[in-house]
Amino acid sequence: DLVFINEATGGGFGSKIGPYPTMSVTGNFSRILNRPVQLRITREQEFYIGSARSGIQGWIKIGVRENGKVCAVDLAIVNDGGATGGGSGNSSAQHTTVCLQPEAMRYRGISVYTNTTPRGAQRGPGQNEMAAVLAPMTDKIAAEVGVDRVAFRRLNALRSDGFQGGSQGPVTSSFIAEALDQGRLAFDWDTREAQSKDLGSGKKRGLGVGIGYHGAGGRGYDGLLKMGTDGTLHIHSGVGNLGTYSYAANCRAAAEAMQIPWENCEIHRGRTDRHLPHSSGQGGSNTVFTHGRAMWVAAEDMMAKMKEIAAMDLGGAPGDYEIGGERVFNSSDPSQGLTYAQTAQRAIELGGKFDGQEYPDDINPITQLATQGLAGTGLIGVAKDNIPGQGQPPGNIVGFCEIELDTDTGKIGIVDYAAVADCGTVVHPKNFDNSMRGGMVWGVGLTNLERHVYDPQNGLPANTGLYQNKPPTNMDVPVDTIQQAVNIPDPQSPIGARGIGEPTQGAMAAALASAIRDALDGHMFNTAPTTTDMIIDHLAGNEYSTKSLKTNTF
Incomplete structure (x- = not known):
């Protein structure tokens, strides 16, 4: 029932990783007054209480x-x-x-x-x-x-x-x-x-x-994507915004993997009711490596499901198909294929793992909830970053x-x-x-x-x-x-x-x-x-x- 909203964090550079005790003051006052409360701290006060x-x-x-x-x-x-x-x-x-x-x-x-x-x-x-x-x-x-x-x-x-x-x-x-x-x-x-x-x-x-x-x-975080029935790629990201818009740069990894124009993508972020996957904190210079990997494995999962759907409907094996031009098509006969929008519609009809009603056991419970929230609305790509390496x-x-x-x-x-x-x-x-x-x-x-x-x-x-x-x-x-x-x-x-x-x-x-x-x-x-x-x-x-x-x- 709790919705966490964090549209814009602002520059923190580490100092906002841990909570300030003074943060509880505004929340308590807001609860008592039943209205928004803003806390203002001067530079001098920051030298006394800041991190x-x-x-x-x-x-x-x-x-x-x-x-x-x-x-x-x-x-x-x-x-x-x-x-x-x-x-x-x-x-x-x-x-x-x-x-x-x-x-x-x-x-x-x-x-x-x-x-x-x-x-x-x-x-x-x-x-x-x-x-x-x-x-x-x-x-x-x-x-x-x-x-x-x-x-x-x-x-x-x-x-x-x-x-x-x-x-x-x-x-x-x-x-x-x-x-x-x-x-x-x-x-x-x-x-x-x-x-x-x-x-x-x-x-x-x-x-x-x-x-x-x-x-x-870092490693081991989850990626979550949805292909809509209109052919829009919905990219779900729990990465915050420190004002650098790195959350958007990370999402480009999914668009690149899916070979889809950036104009046909929509980013969902900033609120937990937008069905966001388990993500790292935006600190430690880590997000482009960490979530570039997570976005990529989610895209690979989506591509595999697209190829499987195409093989079901058009014949052959999933390995016979590839993607490009917002279509999944037969490598030997490109005229045989489905648009991304069509695969999304078929995913809803097929259900199960294709539309998010079923999902991998190894994804984080937060990602499980997000996937459940998207189930039945399109073709779902969801996976944990298990890319080998050390x-x-x-x-x-x-x-x-x-x-x-x-x-x-x-x-x-x-x-x-x-x-x-x-x-x-x-x-x-x-x-x-x-x-x-x-x-x-x-x-x-x-x-x-x-x-x-x-x-x-x-x-x-x-x-x-x-x-x-x-x-x-x-x-x-x-x-x-x-x-x-x-x-x-x-x-x-x-x-x-x-x-x-x-x-x-x-x-x-x-x-x-x-x-x-x-x-x-x-x-x-x-x-x-x-x-x-x-x-x-x-x-x-x-x-x-x-x-x-x-x-x-x-």
């Missing part, structure tokens, strides 16, 4: 052979878990394995409670903050062994036969080396690297390169950045930025560009601007407004940037795609941190963000504070 990225304090030692191959890493992390004790140190260690592929590694981590803002997931939790601090250290090691910074990363970064995380688990594919090669050319790294760093008038040039990474997909689908992005640093003011101007994604096949070029640029802007905030500072005694936030904690805007990034993809299909996705929602931030955060070190002749701040006052203090020979557990990383 912030977990801060980290860490220590790392990296051993490298003379040829530049990383042989050992020793990493220890203490997470500032706030009032909830959340931490993402394991993910930070995982990022390290992806970037360095050490022959041996020890990781130790702990999360502590503090009397500060609750902590939770934020875009690329663990991986992105580690990207910002690991990149300058990687540059330092490369310099020690006399290896070009891009070449050093190419030598050590994850490949398709490599591993990720403490379990040393496999990946579906990884082409970071190809992304580095492509980005090196697109950014013209070699030419820029040969230029003078001194620009005159107190300005210094800095070049940086970095890697962003996040696990980008390993984590990684989202990898390489970023290249050039900055102009003013040694008089400590201000940083980003001159140019190029990023190349290893995300398999690009499904939606416009959304790809938007995600790449949007994450780039977030990366500037992580590395240079958005600092959380708390009163060490009472845990009260000291930066409660836009001035003290400035989010980056279009004024902080170049108008024109380069966004490219390697475009090598992932072998475990029927549409070849992997996600990139989160590592877009990490790539810029890493490249910008690398560029700051380069502009300052190798100086290491060992912190993120590196803010203007810290740069000024360094140039003036003063100390700057990054005392343990008194400064959050983001």
